[in-house]
Amino acid sequence: MVExxxxxxxTVFFTAKTFVHDAQRSAASFGLPGLPIAVxxxxxxxxxxxxxxxxxxxxxxxxxTGLTRPVxxxxxxxxxxxxxxxxxxxxxxxxxxxxxxxxxxxxxGWSDGFPLVAPTRRAVEGMLGGTRRAPGDVIAxxxxxxxxxxxxxxxxxxxxxxxxxxxxxxxxxxxxxLAEPKMYLRNKAMSTGPHAPVVIVNGPRGRAARFNGxxxxxxxxxxxxxxxxxxxxxxxAMMNVGHTxxxxxxxxxxxxxxxxxxxxxxxxRESPWEPYHVTRGFRAEDTTVTVHFAYGLCELHDFKSTTPxxxxxxxxxxxxxxxxxxxxxxLLGRRADPRYKTSEQERNTMLMCPEHxxxxxxxxxxxxxxxxxxxxxxxxxxxxxxxxxxxAAMAASHPELGWLWDHPELPVPxxxxxxxxxxxxxxxxxxxxxxxxxxxxxxxxxxxxxx
Amino acid sequence: xxxxxxxxxxxxPVRHSIAPAARRxxxxxxxxxxxxxxxxxxDEALTRTETLLRERxxxxxxxxxxxxxxxxxxxxxxxxxxxxxxxxxxxxxTTAD
Numbered sequence: 001m002v003e004x005x006x007x008x009x010x011t012v013f014f015t016a017k018t019f020v021h022d023a024q025r026s027a028a029s030f031g032l033p034g035l036p037i038a039v040x041x042x043x044x045x046x047x048x049x050x051x052x053x054x055x056x057x058x059x060x061x062x063x064x065t066g067l068t069r070p071v072x073x074x075x076x077x078x079x080x081x082x083x084x085x086x087x088x089x090x091x092x093x094x095x096x097x098x099x100x101x102x103x104x105x106x107x108x109g110w111s112d113g114f115p116l117v118a119p120t121r122r123a124v125e126g127m128l129g130g131t132r133r134a135p136g137d138v139i140a141x142x143x144x145x146x147x148x149x150x151x152x153x154x155x156x157x158x159x160x161x162x163x164x165x166x167x168x169x170x171x172x173x174x175x176x177x178l179a180e181p182k183m184y185l186r187n188k189a190m191s192t193g194p195h196a197p198v199v200i201v202n203g204p205r206g207r208a209a210r211f212n213g214x215x216x217x218x219x220x221x222x223x224x225x226x227x228x229x230x231x232x233x234x235x236x237a238m239m240n241v242g243h244t245x246x247x248x249x250x251x252x253x254x255x256x257x258x259x260x261x262x263x264x265x266x267x268x269r270e271s272p273w274e275p276y277h278v279t280r281g282f283r284a285e286d287t288t289v290t291v292h293f294a295y296g297l298c299e300l301h302d303f304k305s306t307t308p309x310x311x312x313x314x315x316x317x318x319x320x321x322x323x324x325x326x327x328x329x330x331l332l333g334r335r336a337d338p339r340y341k342t343s344e345q346e347r348n349t350m351l352m353c354p355e356h357x358x359x360x361x362x363x364x365x366x367x368x369x370x371x372x373x374x375x376x377x378x379x380x381x382x383x384x385x386x387x388x389x390x391x392a393a394m395a396a397s398h399p400e401l402g403w404l405w406d407h408p409e410l411p412v413p414x415x416x417x418x419x420x421x422x423x424x425x426x427x428x429x430x431x432x433x434x435x436x437x438x439x440x441x442x443x444x445x446x447x448x449x450x451x
Numbered sequence: 452x453x454x455x456x457x458x459x460x461x462x463x464p465v466r467h468s469i470a471p472a473a474r475r476x477x478x479x480x481x482x483x484x485x486x487x488x489x490x491x492x493x494d495e496a497l498t499r500t501e502t503l504l505r506e507r508x509x510x511x512x513x514x515x516x517x518x519x520x521x522x523x524x525x526x527x528x529x530x531x532x533x534x535x536x537x538x539x540x541x542x543x544x545t546t547a548d
Contacts, residue, residue, distance in 0.1 A: 001544055002469060003527065007536035009484075010472045013544035014496055023546075031467030044492030044545065052492050056499040063500060064507070067478060067541045071471035089455045097455035110460055119457045147462030156460045187524075241462040329522055332489075336520040338528040343520070393489040396517060396525060 002030040012036040012066030014059065016043040021248050022190065024074070029145055029243075034074040036066025086121075109245045112235055112260055116160040127155040130165030131172065132451050139172055140179030143186040145243020149175050153241050154233075161233035166209045167226060169447045170289055174199055174234045177291035177443040178242070181340035188293045188439055189244040192251050193325060195293045195439050196258035197234055198349060200424055201227075201265040202277035203287030205447060213265035215428030218351075224264075231261025234291075256296060264426050270354035271425035272361030279367065279423075280444040292349050292422065292442035295324055300350065300433035308360045308373070315435065316377035319348065319421075320414060324437040328385035330416040333397030335440045344440035345416050350374075351426040351434040367423045375418035383408035475541055480510040484539035487517050489525045493545035500543050514539055 001011040015023045015037045027035035038059040044052050089104065091097035098118055105111040117123065128135055128151065135152035142149045151172070158171050178185050178197070188195040201211040212224045219228045238244045246252070252259075268275045277288040298318040305311045321327055326346045334343040360370055382404045386394070395402060404410065415421070422442060427433065475481060483504060485497040501513050516535055518525035524546075527535070535542060 001542070003529070003532040004535060004542050005472045006469050007532060008472045009536050009539065009542055010474050011542045011544060013546060015546065029464070029467070031469040032471060034471060044496050045490060047492050049495045052495040053499040056496050057503070060500065060503045063543055064478070068474050068476055070474055085459045087457050087459055089457070090452055092452065094453045094455055097453050101455055101457060118455055119460060121456065121458060124458055141465055142462070146465040146467070148465060149462060153460065153462045156458045160460060236460070240460040243464065325523065333520070333522040335522050336526060338518070338520050338526045390489055390491055392494070393523065393525065396489065397522070
């Protein structure tokens with residue numbers, strides 16, 4: 001709509017009451033804070049036609065006003081950065097002052113809800129010792145709020161998350177992943193879906209920085225302290241640097257605990273295959289961070305199977321869950337950001353435990369054969385795959401597949417091609433992995449050398 | 452009394468600014484674009500909008516649009532926006548939420 005206004009075309013768009021702040025904030029970030037909105041009492045999704053018509057009847061005067069009367073200037077004053085870059089909190093003692101900081105940060109929306117480490121000047125300077133970069137270096141401009149991700153702002157959020165200085169280069173790499181145009185962060189940050197950034201660390205410096213790829217790698221607990229703090233720092237950076245704030249620019253219907261922190265290393269030592277980051281174009285000796293947004297995860301439990309074929313049969317049941325938005329989403333097209341002409345496949349990440357990986361490896365199976373087997377084993381009837389999909393969207397994206405509506409029982413792949421199953425080896429002993437229902441494609445970035 | 456001094460964690464944003472389009476005081480005779488991003492229910496909202504505006508304004512005509520890229524949600528490319536700007540005088544859109 002902003003792009004049409006830029007071209008001299010008056011616009012108005014319908015928005016549900018719950019999403020008004022979100023819509024206003026989005027329009028403001030693109031430079032038009034007063035963009036006219038016709039407010040509906042409810043979203044029009046899941047509504048009967050008559051109910052939609054009744055809501056429009058009640059909002060039609062707003063449509064007419066928006067198209068015919070001059071747009072009033074509206075100040076965009078949501079959560080602007082405090083004018084002062086230094087904040088002071090007082091109390092009877094330092095613990096009381098720290099409590100006051102926690103309360104203020106919560107009020108401002110700067111906290112994930114858990115207590116934060118105080119980002120004192122001394123702590124931030126210590127964190128900055130983890131990188132060769134200057135504090136003022138701009139790593140990226142982070143959407144949806146177009147916040148300037150300077151090294152210092154990332155360091156402040158890293159301190160708040162409990163990171164150590166050696167983690168800062170990993171956070172910088174993860175933020176570079178988020179800012180890559182193909183990541184389409186705006187969509188994933190603002191959506192009603194619970195998109196959580198899943199972080200996978202690979203390479204020798206990941207091990208040196210004590211990122212855990214073994215027992216309970218996704219946490220919680222002491223072995224995963226590096227994982228937990230980096231994951232948390234990335235969430236805080238999305239909030240305070242990218243301005244992704246719940247209820248304003250993060251409109252999750254139900255949210256997800258994965259959004260607090262979701263990070264692990266690959267268990268390269270116990271993997272029978274080349275490291276995951278090598279499959280993404282890097283050398284084994286490189287250290288990298290991969291970020292893949294996911295909607296949720298399902299356990300890949302199997303203590304019984306001893307053959308690749310049986311394991312695939314079990315894993316396929318997790319992948320064919322149509323209640324997960326990404327299952328069969330390729331039928332509606334590709335996630336795309338028209339500003340950058342990007343398009344993404346919908347991929348899923350399998351964290352395979354070492355014992356399951358060994359069952360495949362001893363029969364000579366590598367990643368590609370597993371991907372192909374998953375692709376073949378996860379075909380489900382077209383009728384089932386399209387239970388929650390808009391037929392018009394499929395007609396717009398794949399008009400050549402319209403004949404499928406006349407063959408509802410025909411098994412159809414749940415993903416676009418076999419490469420849509422990403423595979424990393426993670427975890428300790430026993431046959432339990434994790435299947436992440438992904439959102440778009442992962443992005444991998446190298447971790448810069450440390451001082 | 453103790454004091455704790457900390458650094459502000461919030462990044463300054465890059466600001467953009469776009470002037471809104473001049474409005475059309477009377478919609479009579481206008482060609483109105485109806486943009487649906489293909490989220491469920493949005494088409495119904497636009498159908499009802501068309502009915503109500505047709506009743507109110509003589510001579511209005513309508514053109515339907517959806518973006519040419521995307522998946523669950525369709526998005527307009529720059530070319531889509533250019534085409535709409537050539538073909539209609541105002542646009543009503545729905546994003547379904």
